[in-house]
Amino acid sequence: MSEKLLMKGNDALAEGAVRAGCRFFAGYPITPQNEVPEYMSWRQPQVGGAFVQAESEVAAINMLYGAAATGTRSMTSSSSPGISLKQEGISYAAGADLPIFFVNVARGGPGLGNISGAQGDYFQSVRGGGHGDYRTFVMAPYSVEEMGNFPLHCFEVAEKYRVPAMILTDGVLGQMMEPLEFKFPEVDPKTLKEPDWALGECKGRKNRLVGSYDLVEGKLEHVTLARAKRYAQIEAEEVLFEDRLCADADIVLVAYGIAARACSAAVKMARAEGIKVGLFRPITLWPFPKRQLRELADRVQAFLVVEMSLGQLVDDVRLAVEFEAPVHLHARPSGVTPSGEEILKKIKEALKAGKGEPVCSSR
Amino acid sequence: MLQQMNKRPESLVDVQMHYCPGCGHGVAHRLVAEVMDELGIRERTIGVAPVGCAVFADHYFNCDMIQGPHGRGPAIATGIKRSKPGCIVFSYQGDGDLASIGMAETVHVAGRSENITIVFINNAIYGMTGGQMAPTTLLGQKATTCPAGRDPKVNGYPMRMCEMLATLDGARYLERTSVHNAANVLKTKKALKKAFQYQIEGRGFTMVEILSTCPTNMGITPLDACKFVQDQMLKQYPLGVYKDIQNVSGN
Numbered sequence: 001m002s003e004k005l006l007m008k009g010n011d012a013l014a015e016g017a018v019r020a021g022c023r024f025f026a027g028y029p030i031t032p033q034n035e036v037p038e039y040m041s042w043r044q045p046q047v048g049g050a051f052v053q054a055e056s057e058v059a060a061i062n063m064l065y066g067a068a069a070t071g072t073r074s075m076t077s078s079s080s081p082g083i084s085l086k087q088e089g090i091s092y093a094a095g096a097d098l099p100i101f102f103v104n105v106a107r108g109g110p111g112l113g114n115i116s117g118a119q120g121d122y123f124q125s126v127r128g129g130g131h132g133d134y135r136t137f138v139m140a141p142y143s144v145e146e147m148g149n150f151p152l153h154c155f156e157v158a159e160k161y162r163v164p165a166m167i168l169t170d171g172v173l174g175q176m177m178e179p180l181e182f183k184f185p186e187v188d189p190k191t192l193k194e195p196d197w198a199l200g201e202c203k204g205r206k207n208r209l210v211g212s213y214d215l216v217e218g219k220l221e222h223v224t225l226a227r228a229k230r231y232a233q234i235e236a237e238e239v240l241f242e243d244r245l246c247a248d249a250d251i252v253l254v255a256y257g258i259a260a261r262a263c264s265a266a267v268k269m270a271r272a273e274g275i276k277v278g279l280f281r282p283i284t285l286w287p288f289p290k291r292q293l294r295e296l297a298d299r300v301q302a303f304l305v306v307e308m309s310l311g312q313l314v315d316d317v318r319l320a321v322e323f324e325a326p327v328h329l330h331a332r333p334s335g336v337t338p339s340g341e342e343i344l345k346k347i348k349e350a351l352k353a354g355k356g357e358p359v360c361s362s363r
Numbered sequence: 364m365l366q367q368m369n370k371r372p373e374s375l376v377d378v379q380m381h382y383c384p385g386c387g388h389g390v391a392h393r394l395v396a397e398v399m400d401e402l403g404i405r406e407r408t409i410g411v412a413p414v415g416c417a418v419f420a421d422h423y424f425n426c427d428m429i430q431g432p433h434g435r436g437p438a439i440a441t442g443i444k445r446s447k448p449g450c451i452v453f454s455y456q457g458d459g460d461l462a463s464i465g466m467a468e469t470v471h472v473a474g475r476s477e478n479i480t481i482v483f484i485n486n487a488i489y490g491m492t493g494g495q496m497a498p499t500t501l502l503g504q505k506a507t508t509c510p511a512g513r514d515p516k517v518n519g520y521p522m523r524m525c526e527m528l529a530t531l532d533g534a535r536y537l538e539r540t541s542v543h544n545a546a547n548v549l550k551t552k553k554a555l556k557k558a559f560q561y562q563i564e565g566r567g568f569t570m571v572e573i574l575s576t577c578p579t580n581m582g583i584t585p586l587d588a589c590k591f592v593q594d595q596m597l598k599q600y601p602l603g604v605y606k607d608i609q610n611v612s613g614n
């Protein structure tokens with residue numbers, strides 16, 4: 001359990017999922033997530049699970065829909081274009097209350113884009129992505145260790161609330177080698193209680209239905225509102241974040257995933273120069289740590305959002321702080337990771353602007 | 364015999380089906396249910412309902428059922444079968460569902476020789492959405508998106524699924540039948556039974572394509588719909604066994 005390993009981010013993700021009890025994986029090749037299906041192709045048979053190389057991402061997500069409906073801990077992974085293809089299936093899983101788990105090892109977009117790490121899929125992840133009113137539980141790891149340990153949490157939250165759960169990570173983290181520890185005892189799925197909705201043998205019980213449609217007038221609204229109560233509970237109970245050096249900070253950087261790593265470097269440099277900078281890192285992107293940011297807004301002069309997208313995370317930060325403090329933005333879209341030095345420069349600009357117009361920049 | 368025919372199979376839920384008078388879906392449901400009863404597999408069968416007029420199949424079959432996105436039944440069935448190999452899994456699909464939007468899933472489930480059974484209802488039309496052209500619509504046949512009749516220059520040609528899938532090594536049993544008259548209804552049941560039997564024996568992918576009727580969208584009587592199958596559809600879609608693992612050497 002507490003043995004130190006050296007692993008690639010994508011391998012850690014796959015191994016972490018297997019140790020969390022994942023026994024079904026379907027996927028389709030796409031860079032930079034190829035290591036995940038490759039790993040699963042030999043690892044699943046070792047633990048008596050199933051691996052299918054699907055004919056497309058569309059097929060993979062629907063295989064997951066079927067496997068998850070049997071109560072099996074199931075996973076798929078892809079990268080941005082493939083995740084777009086999965087959206088219909090994710091919406092169906094949300095509508096059928098199925099606890100599926102999927103990973104986006106995101107790359108630069110839109111379109112075919114490039115294969116570097118990027119964060120342009122933020123809105124797609126936290127705002128729904130597919131059709132209809134639903135939410136996805138979204139976790140954003142920022143180290144290989146978190147890549148390995150988050151799958152278990154995703155499965156548990158997905159099953160507790162019967163919602164889709166995802167990890168939004170990126171090509172840099174997926175390809176990075178780092179030491180890690182799996183900080184949980186390996187899960188034997190045979191010891192988990194079979195859910196009372198899972199499909200299987202109906203011997204001795206009424207047959208079960210899994211699906212997302214209801215044509216009886218008004219009934220679907222009922223179902224959706226009941227689900228919304230679970231969403232509210234997730235927002236109240238499942239927020240995760242990390243705040244570093246925020247207590248005395250004049251300015252707080254807000255960033256997740258790989259962008260937060262670039263920010264840590266900038267914080268170190270700034271502190272060495274005597275500039276009081278903190279870092280606030282949302283770990284769950286939905287639910288978003290709104291309340292915690294709002295509280296910080298009373299104490300700090302300004303926020304600087306650093307994201308590897310055009311300005312998506314910044315919207316959630318602005319909604320959270322309700323104009324109590326200026327929110328500056330440094331955006332590097334389409335597969336560029338900002339450097340610590342460039343963030344430090346932006347910190348200085350933002351502090352100079354004070355309470356004035358927020359500074360928005362790329363480069 | 365008559366009494367036997369009228370008894371509701373245990374594998375059907377005791378509710379009124381919503382299908383139009385003269386629709387082939389109701390007959391096909393009944394045949395699948397009778398086969399499940401006779402093979403004694405109801406309590407370990409999981410069915411996948413399509414998007415199409417048979418979407419409500421999840422409420423009609425008295426076994427565990429799942430309904431999913433349009434055309435993805437074979438993928439859903441794959442996920443189920445790989446997780447519950449002891450269960451019998453079938454995917455029930457229309458021609459738009461199977462041969463248009465779900466073509467890739469259909470071909471690949473056969474390619475993988477997934478040990479599942481597809482019940483394919485070919486009524487040469489999009490029933491549920493109101494009579495648009497299907498990939499199986501006949502040349503010259505009128506539909507709401509080819510009101511002058513299907514013209515190959517504009518709309519291409521009808522697709523023959525059994526013939527296509529028969530080229531794949533993974534397909535183990537493929538038969539095309541029809542439910543437009545009593546004799547063919549009996550043959551359809553026999554084919555379904557064989558397909559499910561093969562699945563029980565773990566022989567791999569099986570499919571029964573059932574030529575069916577949609578009088579509503581053709582704007583004709585149920586009787587004329589049966590005549591359309593007999594006179595028109597059979598020419599384009601000859602009945603028969605297109606693949607039977609027992610007749611394939613080297614398997």
Ligand SMILES: Cc1ncc(C[n+]2csc(CCOP(=O)(O)OP(=O)(O)O)c2C)c(N)n1
Nearest residue numbers: 414415416433457458459460488489490491
């Ligand atoms: C992604 C998607 N596209 C389109 C539809 C609309 N739609 C519902 S049923 C159907 C056609 C069904 O025709 P078929 O599969 O032949 O079944 P039938 O009703 O004839 O039995 C279509 C296009 C949908 N529900 N989802």
Ligand code: SF4
Nearest residue numbers: 382383386416490577
């Ligand atoms: S519209 Fe056609 S396919 Fe649909 S139920 Fe009526 S007859 Fe059957």
Ligand SMILES: [Mg+2]
Nearest residue numbers: 457458488490
């Ligand atoms: Mg049809």
